[in-house]
Amino acid sequence: MERRLMKGNEAIGEAAIAAGCRYFFGYPITPQNELPEYMARRLPEVGGVYLQAESEVSAINMVYGAAGAGARVMTSSSSPGISLKQEGLSYIAGAELPCVVVNMVRGGPGLGGIQPAQSDYFQATKGGGHGDYHLLVLAPASVQELVNLVREAFDLADKYRNPVMILGDGVLGQMMEPVTIADPVPVASLPAKPWATTGAQDRPANLINSLYIDPLELSAHNAKLIAKYERMAREELRFERYCADDAEILLVAYGITARICRTVVDLGRQAGLKLGLFRPISLFPFPYAPLADLIAEVGVNKVICVEMSAGQLVEDVRLAVEGRVPTVLYGYPGGVVPLPAEILSRIKGEGGANGVRRS
Amino acid sequence: MLHEIISAGFGGQGVLLVGQTLAYAGMLEGKEVSWYPSYGPEMRGGTANCTTVISTGPIGSPVVSNPTALVAMNQPSLEKFLPTVKPGGVVVYDQSLVSSNPALLRSDVKMIGVEAQQIAARLGNSKVANIILLGALVKAAEPVSLTAVQEALKMVLPVRRHNLLPLNYAALARGAEIVA
Amino acid sequence: MSAGRERLVAGYPESLTEQAFHYCPGCTHGIAHRLVAEALDALGLRERTIGVASVGCSVFAYNYFNCDMQQAAHGRAPAVATGIKRVLPDAVVFTYQGDGDLASIGTAEIVHAAARGENITVIFINNTNYGMTGGQMAPTTLIGQKTTTTPLGRVAENNGYPIRMAEMLATLDGPAYIARVSLHNAQAVVQAGRSIKKAFQAQLERAGFSMVEVLSTCPTNWGMTPVKALEHLEKVVAEYYRVGVLVDRTKEVAG
Numbered sequence: 001m002e003r004r005l006m007k008g009n010e011a012i013g014e015a016a017i018a019a020g021c022r023y024f025f026g027y028p029i030t031p032q033n034e035l036p037e038y039m040a041r042r043l044p045e046v047g048g049v050y051l052q053a054e055s056e057v058s059a060i061n062m063v064y065g066a067a068g069a070g071a072r073v074m075t076s077s078s079s080p081g082i083s084l085k086q087e088g089l090s091y092i093a094g095a096e097l098p099c100v101v102v103n104m105v106r107g108g109p110g111l112g113g114i115q116p117a118q119s120d121y122f123q124a125t126k127g128g129g130h131g132d133y134h135l136l137v138l139a140p141a142s143v144q145e146l147v148n149l150v151r152e153a154f155d156l157a158d159k160y161r162n163p164v165m166i167l168g169d170g171v172l173g174q175m176m177e178p179v180t181i182a183d184p185v186p187v188a189s190l191p192a193k194p195w196a197t198t199g200a201q202d203r204p205a206n207l208i209n210s211l212y213i214d215p216l217e218l219s220a221h222n223a224k225l226i227a228k229y230e231r232m233a234r235e236e237l238r239f240e241r242y243c244a245d246d247a248e249i250l251l252v253a254y255g256i257t258a259r260i261c262r263t264v265v266d267l268g269r270q271a272g273l274k275l276g277l278f279r280p281i282s283l284f285p286f287p288y289a290p291l292a293d294l295i296a297e298v299g300v301n302k303v304i305c306v307e308m309s310a311g312q313l314v315e316d317v318r319l320a321v322e323g324r325v326p327t328v329l330y331g332y333p334g335g336v337v338p339l340p341a342e343i344l345s346r347i348k349g350e351g352g353a354n355g356v357r358r359s
Numbered sequence: 360m361l362h363e364i365i366s367a368g369f370g371g372q373g374v375l376l377v378g379q380t381l382a383y384a385g386m387l388e389g390k391e392v393s394w395y396p397s398y399g400p401e402m403r404g405g406t407a408n409c410t411t412v413i414s415t416g417p418i419g420s421p422v423v424s425n426p427t428a429l430v431a432m433n434q435p436s437l438e439k440f441l442p443t444v445k446p447g448g449v450v451v452y453d454q455s456l457v458s459s460n461p462a463l464l465r466s467d468v469k470m471i472g473v474e475a476q477q478i479a480a481r482l483g484n485s486k487v488a489n490i491i492l493l494g495a496l497v498k499a500a501e502p503v504s505l506t507a508v509q510e511a512l513k514m515v516l517p518v519r520r521h522n523l524l525p526l527n528y529a530a531l532a533r534g535a536e537i538v539a
Numbered sequence: 540m541s542a543g544r545e546r547l548v549a550g551y552p553e554s555l556t557e558q559a560f561h562y563c564p565g566c567t568h569g570i571a572h573r574l575v576a577e578a579l580d581a582l583g584l585r586e587r588t589i590g591v592a593s594v595g596c597s598v599f600a601y602n603y604f605n606c607d608m609q610q611a612a613h614g615r616a617p618a619v620a621t622g623i624k625r626v627l628p629d630a631v632v633f634t635y636q637g638d639g640d641l642a643s644i645g646t647a648e649i650v651h652a653a654a655r656g657e658n659i660t661v662i663f664i665n666n667t668n669y670g671m672t673g674g675q676m677a678p679t680t681l682i683g684q685k686t687t688t689t690p691l692g693r694v695a696e697n698n699g700y701p702i703r704m705a706e707m708l709a710t711l712d713g714p715a716y717i718a719r720v721s722l723h724n725a726q727a728v729v730q731a732g733r734s735i736k737k738a739f740q741a742q743l744e745r746a747g748f749s750m751v752e753v754l755s756t757c758p759t760n761w762g763m764t765p766v767k768a769l770e771h772l773e774k775v776v777a778e779y780y781r782v783g784v785l786v787d788r789t790k791e792v793a794g
Contacts, residue, residue, distance in 0.1 A: 005379075005386050005394075005514075023626060031398055049625045053618065054651035061615035061648070065622025068609045069589070069630075073622070091612050114399045175395040175421050176379065178386045197607035197623065199630055201586040207601050208609040256421070263419030341424035 003180050008143045009034035009173040011181070012102055012166070013042060015150035016074050018184040021100070022048030023073040025062040027055060029081045030114045031170040032104035036076065056081040060088030060101075067097035068208035070196030072154050076102035078170075079120050080111060082128075089163055090129030093225070094210030098157035100150065101135070102166045104173040107335035115335025116170030118255060121312035124167045125284040132222055134229050135165045136236065137283040139254040143177035149281075151182060156236065158191050160228055167283060169308065171256040171337060229285070238281035239290050243269065247276025247298055249347065252291065252317050253306040254280050256337070261306055263340040268347060275347070276300070283316075291320040303327040306343060308336070310355060331355055360390075360415045362502035363423040365440050367408035368432025368453075373489035376515060377430055378409035380493060383511035384503035385413035393421040406435055413502045428500045430492050432456060432475075437463060444468050449500040451492050471495055471538060478533055484523075487530035494534020505535060552576035554585045556605045565758040565765025567722040567772075568596060568664065572603050574728070575635070575662055578736040579606065582743065588631040589623050591616045593645075595637035596670040604635075614645025617652035620659045631742055633660040638679040639669040642704050649708070656713030656747035660738045663704065663750055666757040667776060674760030678702045681779055686760070701779065705752045709785040715746035717786040721754040723773035727782075734784070741789045754780055 006014070013035050016024075024043060026036030040050040053059035059075050066073040077085060082103045092099060103124060107117035122128075124137045136156055140146040146168065153164040197206045212218035240258075243265050244250065253261045258279040268275035278294060280287050295303065303321055305314040310333040321327045330346060331354040332338045346352035364381060368374040375396050385392035396409040410426070412418050425445045431437040431452040444450055446467040455476035457463075464470055473495050475488035490512075497508055512527050551557075554576035562568045579585050585606050592600040594613035601608035611619040616634035624632045641649050641663050652659065668686050669675040676686040676693060679701050683692040693701075705719045716738050720731035731753060738749035754776050756768035763771060 003386065005383055005392070023622070025622065051621070051625060054647050057615065058618040058621075058648055058651065061612060061618035062622035062625070064611070064615075065591070065609060065619035065624075066626045067622075068619075069623045069626040071626040073626075087612055088615070095610075170398065171395060171421065174398050175393055176382060177393045177418075177421075178391075197589045197609055198627060199587040199589065200605075200607050205605055206607045209601060211598065211610055259418075260420040260422065266419060337422050339422060339424035340420050 003178045005176050006143060006179050007034055007174065007176050008146055008168065009104065010038045011143050011147050011179050012076070012150050013038035014181050015147040016100065016154070017042060017046055017048070018181050019072065019151045019154040020185045020187050020190050021072040021074050021154060022046065022187070023066045023071050024048070024050050025053050025059040025066070025073070025075050026050065027053050027059050027077065027081060029056075029078045031106060031116070031173050032076050032078050032102065034173070035102060056084035057088065060085040060092070063099050063101075064088055064092050064095070064097060067092065067099045068095070068197050070193040070198055072190065074100045074102065076104070078104045078106045079108050079117070082120060082123060086123065086129035089135065090131050090133060091210050092163045093133035093135065094131060095208050096161040097163070097208065098154075098161050099163050100153045100157055100166065101163055102168065105167065105169045107333065113335040114170070116256065116337055117308045117333065117335050118169055118257060119309035119312065119333055120167065121283065121307070121309060124165050125286070125316075133225060134284050135163050136160065136232055136285075137165045137167050138238070139167045139281060139283050140172065141255055141258045141279065143172070143175065144179045146172060147179050147181055160232065162228065167255065169256050170335075233285035236282055236285055237287045237290060239287040240279040240281060241294065242277040242279065244276035244278060244294055245298060246274055247300055248274040249276070249302045249304060250295065250300040251275060251277045251304050251306055252280070252313070253277065254283060254313065257306050257308055260338060260340055261343065264343045264347070267340055267344050271344075273347065286316045286320070288316070288320040291317070292322065295321060295324060301325055304330055304347065306330045306338070308332045308338070329354060362413040362428065362500065363426045364411045364413070364428040364430070364496070364500070364502060365408055365423070365426040366411065366430040367406065367436035367440055370405060370407045372432045373486065374407055374430065374432055375409050377489050377493045378411040380508060380511045380515045381411045381413065381502060383514045384507035387507050387510050388503055390415055391418050393418050395421045406433070408436065408440075428496060428502070430496050432489065432492065434458060441465060449496065451496045451499065453488060453492060469499060471499055473534065473537055475534075479530065482526065482529055482533065484526055487527060490527050490530035491534035494531040495538050496534075498535040498538035505531065552580050554579040554588075554605050556603055558602045560603065561599060562596065563759040565756065565768060566596070567755040570722050570728055571662065571664055571731075571753050571755060572600070574732045574735050575633070576604065577732060578739050579631075581736060582739055584631045584739065587629070588633065589627070591620045591623070591632070591634040593634065593636040593640040594671075595640050597635050597637060597664065598671065600635050614640050614643070615648055616640065617645065617648040617657070617659070617661065621652055621655070621657050624657060624659050628658075631660070631739065633662060633739070635662045636664070637670070638663070638665045638667065638677045642678040642702050649704070650711075653708045653748045653750070654711050654713045656715070658742055658745055658747055659749075660742050661748070661750040662735065663752045664755045665704070665752055665780065666755040667701075668757055668760050670757050670760055674757070679704075681776065703780060705750065705780075705785050708750060714748045714750065714786045715744075715788045716741040716749040716784075717752075718784045719752040719754065719780060719782045721772060721777045721782050722756070723754070723769045723777065737789070744789055746789045752780070754782070
């Protein structure tokens with residue numbers, strides 16, 4: 001297959017089209033604009049529709065309508081825009097509609113900044129909007145993995161009738177790497193959606209809805225959703241271990257930070273430190289047991305959670321570690337991408353603090 | 360083999376193109392590559408930079424603390440990144456745009472000053488100063504072959520600009536000659 | 540009169556389910572539902588129609604319309620309808636929204652759907668208050684009108700002025716058909732039915748965005764008997780919100 005050098009944001013677009021996505025509802029925000037721009041160029045060529053909505057709020061509700069009509073559909077944004085989409089995501093999760101949402105995270109809170117960050121971990125993995133629900137969240141660490149997970153995301157969205165979020169960051173969206181994109185799925189071969197609202201011809205009318213006014217009915221609906229999330233936790237755990245088999249100090253990081261930590265592990269091992277890396281790829285469901293097992297298995301004596309945020313991922317890491325070994329946070333919020341050398345010197349006890357860039 | 364190259368200068372000088380060309384060339388040689396640009400308001404008239412990593416093995420961090428090579432097209436870029444270059448690394452800079460302050464220079468890296476603006480002007484187009492520096496870098500640091508760079512330029516330049524390929528090849532060769 | 544000369548002059552619309560309405564006594568939502576259903580029946584559209592219910596008294600509209608339905612978040616029905624229509628351009632897509640939904644929280648969505656000339660039909664029920672939540676002030680509440688959040692009556696200095704949505708949207712180039720109708724008496728209801736049918740026809744012609752603003756009563760929250768509410772609708776509400784056709788570009792397209 002052809003190997004192409006592509007920007008992360010553009011590669012998402014091509015991977016989505018290959019996965020059978022023909023509808024994209026966008027709204028501009030840095031650092032993800034290359035994706036809607038790519039879709040605006042490419043979708044008309046494959047008989048699809050790109051539409052720029054009047055707001056992120058509208059865009060996610062257009063996704064709701066299109067997903068309810070049975071289409072493979074996508075939207076993308078970055079942190080402040082994702083906050084605006086949370087209302088729609090709650091409705092989409094409640095109405096059990098499949099769709100894929102890309103979040104190229106930037107620093108916050110508020111308008112924050114435009115540089116890469118991971119400070120949307122909470123709003124991605126913990127529901128984000130109102131009500132008891134979860135998105136299935138996948139965090140790629142390379143452009144090729146981004147492409148592979150976008151393809152998978154559409155299948156998982158259909159499998160669970162649940163929104164799937166690709167959680168990236170400014171680095172992943174802006175960087176170029178060689179990728180191969182798998183052959184397009186024939187749109188005709190996509191799973192049938194007999195529940196979709198396509199016109200009630202020769203069948204009873206279909207309804208896409210998240211309203212259950214009777215508390216007993218709503219609690220039954222909640223139970224159904226919970227069972228779905230439990231199934232995800234059984235079937236969709238994704239993670240990677242790097243140099244972990246004899247690690248004494250285990251780094252835990254996802255996305256681009258995990259890439260950086262991989263270099264830290266290499267540098268540390270050259271310097272005689274037994275470093276290892278655990279990288280969650282599915283952030284919801286979070287691989288609690290595989291992380292706990294690893295720690296028990298190999299005699300890790302310290303866990304370091306490295307994230308480009310002020311302590312979000314570390315909460316799940318601590319839930320997995322359950323106090324068995326000390327777990328510390330190296331947090332780099334604000335759009336500061338930690339460099340391998342600065343993480344390593346902090347491991348060596350040469351300084352560095354959460355939220356403070358050594359420069 | 361691991362090359363970590365930072366290319367930096369003012370927006371509009373073509374520093375991102377230098378990095379992209381290196382990345383394409385690496386990919387054409389079957390290597391692992393990554394290219395990461397600075398982005399945001401600094402792009403518009405301010406300073407721009409990008410990091411290109413070329414490796415025979417999987418690439419860890421696409422952002423680097425200590426590059427093996429630096430292409431600097433202005434004074435602030437040289438001041439910012441020169442201290443970070445690994446000892447034994449290669450630094451190519453545009454001498455026409457950088458004041459030769461001896462305090463700036465390092466003796467533990469290979470410093471290559473190139474009168475890129477003047478050479479580009481003599482070639483008839485000041486816009487190829489970046490390609491001259493690229494030629495010098497490729498010759499001095501050998502992250503990829505000059506042939507691969509020539510092929511890569513065909514991919515980086517849009518087809519409607521392919522009439523400029525001979526000029527770019529000439530600029531590449533002139534840059535390489537300076538190092539030879 | 541012999542059996543042979545009997546003919547059906549009124550029936551139950553196929554596009555309505557048999558579910559009894561939950562609306563308050565005297566509320567005109569039921570009439571508006573029926574007019575929509577009759578238009579779908581008359582044009583033979585039920586099996587290719589997708590309706591979008593909004594948030595407000597008509598939130599349960601999906602229980603009453605016997606066609607595929609989606610229930611939308613508050614104010615977002617035009618965006619949801621846009622998503623459906625872009626996927627299914629041959630389907631007939633309508634929203635059914637109240638004045639709090641359309642004229643307050645959903646102004647961005649309705650303005651931009653209209654500006655895009657989105658080929659959908661909007662049924663906009665204007666009863667000058669938030670009925671579902673207990674009769675609070677709406678953007679359409681008249682000056683002087685008492686609501687639970689304007690207990691002394693709406694005062695322009697504090698609450699601003701009512702919005703005439705039909706006129707506002709009529710300034711745009713996207714709409715193909717915009718009309719305001721009222722349900723205060725039988726004659727008005729017949730006229731309302733014609734306008735609603737016309738709006739769906741505009742969509743079938745792919746002429747662009749169509750909307751019918753339906754002036755409606757809310758006897759419960761207005762604190763009036765149903766009959767008094769109908770009088771109020773005719774004499775007071777329709778005085779401020781004048782009925783009529785504001786945009787009709789359907790002929791241009793047809794011609």
